[in-house]
Amino acid sequence: MSKPFYEIVDNLPTGNITVKALNALDFIAPGEWENIVGFKNTIRQVTGEDDDDLIHQIGERVIWLYNDKSEGYQRAMWLYQTVDNADTALGAAALANKVGEKIGFLGFLNKVTPKADKAQSIDLSLKVVVELLAFCSINGIPGDNIGDFVKSLADYGGESIMRMAALICFDAMIPLGPDFIQKAGEVIEGLSTSELENHPTFGKIGEMIPGGSSSGKLSFIGNSFSSVTSWMGNFVESKGLTVEGITGQLSNYVEIADDKLDYLAAFLDMTTNYYEHTGTQTVAKHIIDRAFAEI
Numbered sequence: 001m002s003k004p005f006y007e008i009v010d011n012l013p014t015g016n017i018t019v020k021a022l023n024a025l026d027f028i029a030p031g032e033w034e035n036i037v038g039f040k041n042t043i044r045q046v047t048g049e050d051d052d053d054l055i056h057q058i059g060e061r062v063i064w065l066y067n068d069k070s071e072g073y074q075r076a077m078w079l080y081q082t083v084d085n086a087d088t089a090l091g092a093a094a095l096a097n098k099v100g101e102k103i104g105f106l107g108f109l110n111k112v113t114p115k116a117d118k119a120q121s122i123d124l125s126l127k128v129v130v131e132l133l134a135f136c137s138i139n140g141i142p143g144d145n146i147g148d149f150v151k152s153l154a155d156y157g158g159e160s161i162m163r164m165a166a167l168i169c170f171d172a173m174i175p176l177g178p179d180f181i182q183k184a185g186e187v188i189e190g191l192s193t194s195e196l197e198n199h200p201t202f203g204k205i206g207e208m209i210p211g212g213s214s215s216g217k218l219s220f221i222g223n224s225f226s227s228v229t230s231w232m233g234n235f236v237e238s239k240g241l242t243v244e245g246i247t248g249q250l251s252n253y254v255e256i257a258d259d260k261l262d263y264l265a266a267f268l269d270m271t272t273n274y275y276e277h278t279g280t281q282t283v284a285k286h287i288i289d290r291a292f293a294e295i
Helices: 005-010 017-024 039-047 052-067 073-088 094-096 105-109 116-138 146-155 157-176 180-189 195-198 200-208 212-237 241-252 260-269 274-295
Strands: none
Touching: 005 039, 005 052, 005 073, 005 274, 017 180, 017 241, 017 260, 017 274, 039 052, 039 094, 039 157, 039 180, 039 274, 052 274, 073 116, 073 200, 073 274, 094 105, 116 146, 116 157, 116 180, 116 195, 116 200, 116 212, 116 274, 146 212, 157 180, 157 212, 157 241, 180 195, 180 212, 195 200
């Protein structure tokens, strides 16, 4: 990791397109997510402590734990960053000057390229795998422990449940439609190892995925995705999520056209990094809780 952890947390934005898009999903889990930023401020918020000396001690311990490569915190952070960078690299720089403004969506159609359903389905399944691997890394359990991960979803809250809500809305329902579970499942089931190997996101994180060979990794990806489909389906149903409802909320921040949802998905890929943003907050909370308990 090139940046120290305190700097990563300090540099979390307070009002860019990612934050606005996540705020648009507040209707799914009202008041569940607060955009806590800043290293010392995060320590205060997580621990409830105000003593500067104690906050400094906790901060030192957090940095030590994060830098210890025998722990899984750096690996989790790398996974969250890498899976998002694969989406955002193409267009984020070009649109950086629009951060904080209301985006005229149609004006950017010439800068985005919609993904085919197959590519989008692979992206969705790989983000599920990254969430699983990061969960295992943060909690110090084997990276192929699908069962514990699925059980943990029932306890997700705060930035973690917001990350999963964004995954379902931005990377599943908007680009693939309400039957995204069936669509993505069929794509993954019919995927060849060469197609997987040629996917750019897999090229970045493939070495981290259990399974040994490409066929073994493909099997692990399929098993990981299928293991969360019931949870995803129940989440969509219990929250009453519809594509129209999601885009209606987003329209408070982005001018969109109902017949251009594939472009909207590409636009969100380019301009948001919700996995890295909320992933940083998740890693920070876990390390701070541990450091506080140890001190």
